[in-house]
Amino acid sequence: MELPVYSYWSTPASKIPRQTEGQFRIREVRLTRGYYNMSGLLDAALYKVSKSIPITELQEHRGRRWITWMVDDPPQWEAMKFYASQARGRVLCGGLGLTLVQNALASNPNVTSVTTVEQSSNVIKLSSGNIPEGQHIIHGDLYRLVDGDYGYNWDTIIADIWTTSLGPKMAFYYEVARFAANVKTLAPQTRFYAHGFTTVCDTVWPISKSTRQSLQLLAETNTDYSPQPR
Numbered sequence: 001m002e003l004p005v006y007s008y009w010s011t012p013a014s015k016i017p018r019q020t021e022g023q024f025r026i027r028e029v030r031l032t033r034g035y036y037n038m039s040g041l042l043d044a045a046l047y048k049v050s051k052s053i054p055i056t057e058l059q060e061h062r063g064r065r066w067i068t069w070m071v072d073d074p075p076q077w078e079a080m081k082f083y084a085s086q087a088r089g090r091v092l093c094g095g096l097g098l099t100l101v102q103n104a105l106a107s108n109p110n111v112t113s114v115t116t117v118e119q120s121s122n123v124i125k126l127s128s129g130n131i132p133e134g135q136h137i138i139h140g141d142l143y144r145l146v147d148g149d150y151g152y153n154w155d156t157i158i159a160d161i162w163t164t165s166l167g168p169k170m171a172f173y174y175e176v177a178r179f180a181a182n183v184k185t186l187a188p189q190t191r192f193y194a195h196g197f198t199t200v201c202d203t204v205w206p207i208s209k210s211t212r213q214s215l216q217l218l219a220e221t222n223t224d225y226s227p228q229p230r
Contacts, residue, residue, distance in 0.1 A: 003035075004042050006074060009053035013072040013098035016056060016130050022122035023061040026098075028054050031073065037218070040207040041078035045214035058098050058123070067165035070097040080104050080160075082205045083193045087111050089155025094142040096123050099130040101158055106132040111156075117142045119161075146183060157183055160195040169196065176200055 009031075016026050030052045038044040055073050059066040070076065077100055084104035089112050093101055096118035105114050114135040118124050121139055128137055138145065142161055159179070162172045180200040183192050193201045207215075 004038065004044055004047040004074065005050050006047065006053055007049075007051035009055070009074070011056070011072040011077045011098075011100060012103035012130060013056040013100060014054070016098065016127055019126065021125045022120075024120060024122040024126060025059050025061070025066075026126050027057050027059065029057055031055055036073070037075065039075050039079075040211055040215055041075045041082070041205055043206065043208050043211050045211050045218060047074050056098055058126070060120075067163065069095075069163050069165070070100075070160070072098050072100055076100065079195060079205070083158045083195070084108055084111075086191060086193070086203055087156040087158065088191065089113075090153060091115070091156045091158065092117065092145070092154040094157065094159035095161040096127050096131075096137065097160060099127050101160070102131045102135055106135075117145050143179065146179070146186065154187070154190055156191040156193075158193045158195070162194075162196060164196075173197065 018026050018028055020026075031049050032052050033049050035046045035048055038047040055071050057068055057072075058070045059068050080100040081104045084101055085108060087105060087108055088110040091105055091111050091114045093105075093114065093116040096102070096116050102114060102116060105111050114132075115138060116131070116135065117138045117140050119139075119141055124137060124139060131137070142159065146157070162176065164172075176194050176197045177200060180192055180194060183190055191202050198204045
């Protein structure tokens, strides 16, 4: 199929005010014209930006630098829409972020309730005004909640609480795998999704053979098509 092409961009996160709370901030950056990694979403290895587009970014200041927790670029938004489409019943979201999955879940008639657990009070101050009406936020730790401190009563869990800005992806893999195994031990029928770690997700977005081959070729040639916002 043809590459997705973007000359205009807007998501639910576009409405969040650009401001700072404590060590966290919401800001707008721009993707310049070029090609970027689509990670197989929409059955595409790459997407094209034909005209500079605005991207919303959630960052945390640590030490002397800002690290990025979430952006609302095309693959991130499409991934959240996919997880939301697979959800059912009582949904627990790990991480409030830019409220992407929370807004996507509002369109799923199979979802009966949405609760988000967020560890940072500053992120709650920044983003909570952008969640759909009727959803709930718990200020707390996702791991403790799933272990039972708040009870366990979820049909779907969508976790997005890791960032490669803190280190290589493999540094988080065993943490993610242990968390997924814990969920399945407590509630084997719960649907589980961990953004960025497809091997522990119950389902993965469909990808054709040709797209898989393209992604593999990109990986083997070490071609960097990661977003470089400016």
